[in-house]
Amino acid sequence: MQTEFCKQLGIELPIFAFTHCRDVVVAVSKAGGIGVLGAVGFTADQLAEELDWIDAHIGDHIYGVDVAIPQKYEGMEETSAEDLVKMLKAAIPEQHRQFAEQLLKDHGVPEIPDNDGEVSLSFSAIQAQVLVDEALTRPNCRMIVNALGTPPEDIVEQVHGAGRLIGALAGRLKHGLHHKNACLDFIVCQGSEGGGHAGEVTSMVLWPQMVDAVAPLPVLAAGGIADGRQMLAAMSMGVSGVWLGSMWLNSVEASAEPAQRESYMAATSEDTVRSRAWTGKTARMLKNSWTEAWEQPDTPDPLPMPLQGYLTFDAVRRTHKYAGSGDCQKVAFNPIGQVVGQINSSESCRDIVFRLLTQYSEALDHLNTIMPQE
Numbered sequence: 001m002q003t004e005f006c007k008q009l010g011i012e013l014p015i016f017a018f019t020h021c022r023d024v025v026v027a028v029s030k031a032g033g034i035g036v037l038g039a040v041g042f043t044a045d046q047l048a049e050e051l052d053w054i055d056a057h058i059g060d061h062i063y064g065v066d067v068a069i070p071q072k073y074e075g076m077e078e079t080s081a082e083d084l085v086k087m088l089k090a091a092i093p094e095q096h097r098q099f100a101e102q103l104l105k106d107h108g109v110p111e112i113p114d115n116d117g118e119v120s121l122s123f124s125a126i127q128a129q130v131l132v133d134e135a136l137t138r139p140n141c142r143m144i145v146n147a148l149g150t151p152p153e154d155i156v157e158q159v160h161g162a163g164r165l166i167g168a169l170a171g172r173l174k175h176g177l178h179h180k181n182a183c184l185d186f187i188v189c190q191g192s193e194g195g196g197h198a199g200e201v202t203s204m205v206l207w208p209q210m211v212d213a214v215a216p217l218p219v220l221a222a223g224g225i226a227d228g229r230q231m232l233a234a235m236s237m238g239v240s241g242v243w244l245g246s247m248w249l250n251s252v253e254a255s256a257e258p259a260q261r262e263s264y265m266a267a268t269s270e271d272t273v274r275s276r277a278w279t280g281k282t283a284r285m286l287k288n289s290w291t292e293a294w295e296q297p298d299t300p301d302p303l304p305m306p307l308q309g310y311l312t313f314d315a316v317r318r319t320h321k322y323a324g325s326g327d328c329q330k331v332a333f334n335p336i337g338q339v340v341g342q343i344n345s346s347e348s349c350r351d352i353v354f355r356l357l358t359q360y361s362e363a364l365d366h367l368n369t370i371m372p373q374e
């Protein structure tokens, strides 16, 4: 099962796990794939703490770190992170603040105490830079991945100079070609059914086109993979591996709250929506009263990224911390893909990896039985 890209990285299996949870990173890397830690919600110090833990538990295995530098965003011209945050917070209209606050109140979501610790949201090059600097101090961090755009040239050079690989997500062919022109090492091609920020074109249609368009660059297939049959379909299109996000959210190792887990288990594939209501860019998530409220004609329109993210930041924290209280899940931020309909139990990450492989070979056997014999 080792693809050329696996050999280049030094991993056994072409299974890539995007996650915000360090335990998942370690478990997937130890199972033979590779865990990639989403760092968008960490300060540099918090990321250092997470990576200390990963380094202490991962042994000789390797991992990656994922940041989010959008191609374009409000405040791109700011030269300090403090000024950027100050400017963004000041630019949020009062009407939007009141609307968000009222939604939380109406659903009984408690406020967070002032002393609840430092929090961060890094949707800019300035903020991502310190995260990349930290990641590159770690010898076992072998790849940096960027969401929402092509990473800036100096970061690409920095990562290459440190002897690591750099890739980026792409939900459209033109984004993949842009990444290729910027000398990235691989593309994570995400179809519309995937969790988090996603475009319009489905995986089945986008993956083969991306493989052809950016060849010989390795492409990882993302969006809509939860079992080995879907993995086989992706691999048959010439990708170098599969990149899963949703499937780990309800794993034994994930840090999800019980109420969040219940929401995942209860949802079908029809219960997600692509909405701008949390980050300002279209992302796939569980549909609920929050996503519906922002779509009404008489309510405020979501702000552009990253303003909407700063506006909803408090709501993300509150609905996560108090996930089980009041009607919290009705206004909670639960990014997840359509594969949520395939999440019906909580498995360990190792079991997920082995299940993918078992189902993959069963599906391959099935294909061989229906091939015409000479």
Ligand SMILES: Cc1cc2nc3c(=O)[nH]c(=O)nc-3n(C[C@H](O)[C@H](O)[C@H](O)COP(=O)(O)O)c2cc1C
Residues within 6 Å of the ligand: 018, 038, 039, 040, 066, 067, 068, 145, 146, 147, 169, 190, 193, 194, 195, 196, 197, 222, 223, 224, 225, 243, 244, 245, 246, 247, 334, 335, 336, 337, 338, 339
């Ligand atoms: C909860 C959640 C958060 C995500 N956040 C990010 C992110 O910060 N950076 C990123 O590159 N991708 C992010 N993604 C997208 C994943 O990397 C991945 O491409 C996607 O989940 C694949 O589709 P799937 O959900 O069908 O497995 C996120 C996905 C989920 C489910």
